[in-house]
Amino acid sequence: MRAVVYTESGDTSVLELVEREPAEPGPGEVRVRIVRAGVNPTDWKFRAGGMGELAFPEIVPGQDGAGVVDAVGPDVTDLAVGDRVWTMLAQHTRPGGTAQEQVVLPVGNVAVLPDAASYDLGASLGVPAVTAHRALTTSEGGPTRLAPGALAGRTVLVAGGAGAVGNAAIQLARWAGATVISSVSSDEKGALATAAGAHHVVDYRQADLVEEVRELAPDGVDLVVEVSPAQNLRKDVALIRPRGTIAIYANNGGDEVTLSVRETFSTNARFQWVLLYTVGHEALRAAAEDVTAAVAAGAYGVGEDHGLPLHHYPLEQTADAHAAVEAGAVGKVLVDVADA
Template sequence: MKAINIQQFGTSEQLKLAERSIPNMQAHAVKVRVYAAGVNPSDVYTSTGTYAVVPELPYTPGLDGAGIVEEVGEAVTHVNVGDRVFIAASTQGLCSGTFAQYIVCDAAFVHPLPAHITFEQGAALGIPALTAYRALFDRAELQQGQSVLIHGASGAVGLQAVQMAKAAGAFVIGTASRTQGKELVKATGADVVLDHISAENVEALRDATNGKGPDIIIEFLANVNLQTDVEVVAKRGVIVVIGNRGDITVNPRVMMQKECDVRGMILWNATADEYAALIKGVTTLLEEKVLQPVIGQAFPLEQAGAAFDAVMAGTYNGKIIVTID
């Protein structure tokens, strides 16, 4: 089969298209012919060898994907040969890597894909959908009628978070930096779209929330925004940090005055039971047709390195994927 093969940690230049053997099947595994794979920042960090998870070399990257079931292990009952499915693996090693024509994956991470969702959209689920759902409903404990600020809403996670929060009955405020991104956030369902919150436009945020500030903030770049988040969040509000790229100085006195909560989140901490609940929540939203992943750009498999570069550059709104012939 064709697959991306990483033999050495480093830059995107290490992503080489190669011929590899199709992995062997096991009793609790599913073999999938993959037609699209999602590219996540964690995939890029892992390929450098500096991430928390360091796979054994050589390896094929990719945790998210979508395709058709080719074979099921004797212990698998929830999917069958010929089913359309999406793959949402929680860590490297549990699947053979979705940047390939075929994968063999632990059956727990293979799920039915509704007919109205394309393979490309299916590849955009996985980490983005589960992250958005966990942040909103597990960590922030979102309730109907609350206001939610999604700070950086034009990315893969942010756009799905907008759709989920709106479906839950929240008042949704999204931010983006470019005109196209703002238009996309609005079209996805946000009630209000603003520039990234700063001292210059904080009054617009207060106006949108009748002066109280958002009840919940979903934060993708805490090292830049956390101090501002603390200042603008509603009293007893919740800030969920799901992205960070450095250190920051924060004045805890403001947290004391607000009695707000700052809660970290990382998807890998979900237990097996929590993962199952996340999948159930996401698949329910898919079936109800309120969750529609947005594709920013698709690259062919042989240009996987360019897809990695695009993710880190933040060039596109929505999800970056690779398509696999």
Template sequence: MRAVWYEKTGPAAEVLRLGDIETPQPGPGEVRVRLHASGVNPSDVKSRSGVRGPIAFPRVIPHSDGAGEIEAVGEGVSAARIGTRVWVWNAAYRRSFGTCAEFVCLPEGQAVPLPQGTSFEAGACLGIPGSTACHAVFADGDVTGQTVLVTGGAGAVGHYAIQLARWGGARVIATVSGPEKAAAAAAAGAHAVINYRDGDVAAAILAANAGRPVDRVVEVEFGGNLPVTSAVIGDGGVIAAYGSMADAEPKLPFYPLMFRHVTLRMLLVYLLSAKERAATVARLTAALEAGALQHAIAATFDLTESARAHAVVESGRLIGNSVITIG
């Protein structure tokens, strides 16, 4: 089969190689998925570049997210699963064999049925962006009647978080860094969109919510946004943070948050418990079947263009997801 791999970390154009390797065979409890799309996430490019540490295996086929069709099953797996359209999660997490290939073998629970109305390209965005957004929005209960603030509303996670929160019955306020991103957040369904580079952001958020504090925050930049977040979060509110690149070790205003009974939720989608994963998958499936999700696929590439796909994600200029299509 054709696959892309790296055997040392470094720049994409230097270390990513395309070639033919042996097609994997499913072991007990596994399925083999013929992949049609592979999602490229920031975590993938960080691992390949070496930012996340030295290479963990002699050879790594990157990418945790993907979608395709089950074409073979291992011992203990029902043959009825053959032919099923699926999306996959955690393919490359703590594993050497991700989705940047024609086939991948995974435990059958990591191959989730993909609704017929959802494309393979969209399915390749559900493992990290979609699941992170879903867990951040709903991990602390339903959001009906609440106000959810989504920071980085035009990002891959933010795009899904806006739609999921609105689908869940919340009022959604999003923050962005410019007009193009504002348009993307508005198109996703945000009731109000605020440019955080323009004026008093906390005051604008409160004004957009009729002067009331927000109930939940889906937070892309915990440390950098903490002065604003702590000013707008309400009593019993939740800050669900999945990133803090600008300030990795922020000073926490403990008592101001404690006296508002605020919950700080730090989340890493790779480590969801079985119960959390099941709840996230069920929510995403329901949202997909309800037609509640648009998929912001900003760029698609052929398998031969994998280095370009990595470079585009690394540039930080995409408004949406980068997906590799696999013929």
């Protein structure tokens, strides 16, 4: 089988297309023939050495993908050969990710892909959708699971609604019944956030974010899904309602923040940090089930019509796919590993 690998940290030149023998699934594992793989910022950050030393001598990048189960290990009963599936955290704690034609994964890292869903959609779930689910389900008095009506009566502010996680948060929050406000940096990105389902969009470069959001939500917002805390956290504190939650999943634009203790105290708010690698099995499975339900209901999609343009690269151009994500491509970058 063909696989993209790297054996040292560095720029995209360390990625190499090689031939490897496919592995066999062990107990509690399945092997997936990958059709489409998703590329996330953590993929190039791991490759570039920004997340520490390499955990294995040779690594196949890629947390997310979609394909078909082609072998099952002993004791596997929930999945069968021929099942269409999507993956999450494929590269976590193991060297083999989704930038290869066949990957062996624990059943806990695989979910059934609804029949009507494309492989493009399946490969776009994983990190973005599960991150968004976690951000939306950790509030005091809020739901721990998402379903229609779970966020009814709540207002959610999604920072960076044109990004992959922002897009997922908008779609899932809208499906769960929330009123969704999204901040963006241009009219073009505003159009994408609106296509994703945001009820209101605020261009923070053209208007005062706090004033605009306060007009839409005079009592404040219940939940903020935050991608740029260095720039936005003080604004979030000014917008959050008492006992609300600010869920932070990235550090775009800076690694440090400064807050007034007194101003922050008065909010009685929760700061929820979100990193998928340590959220635990229960949270991952809950997200997989709820995201799959949203997809099955037709409430979650990809492409221009859903606010997430797609950019395709063949497997042999995985380096270009990494470079596109690193350069800030708007939308979702996918690697075409095999024909459907």
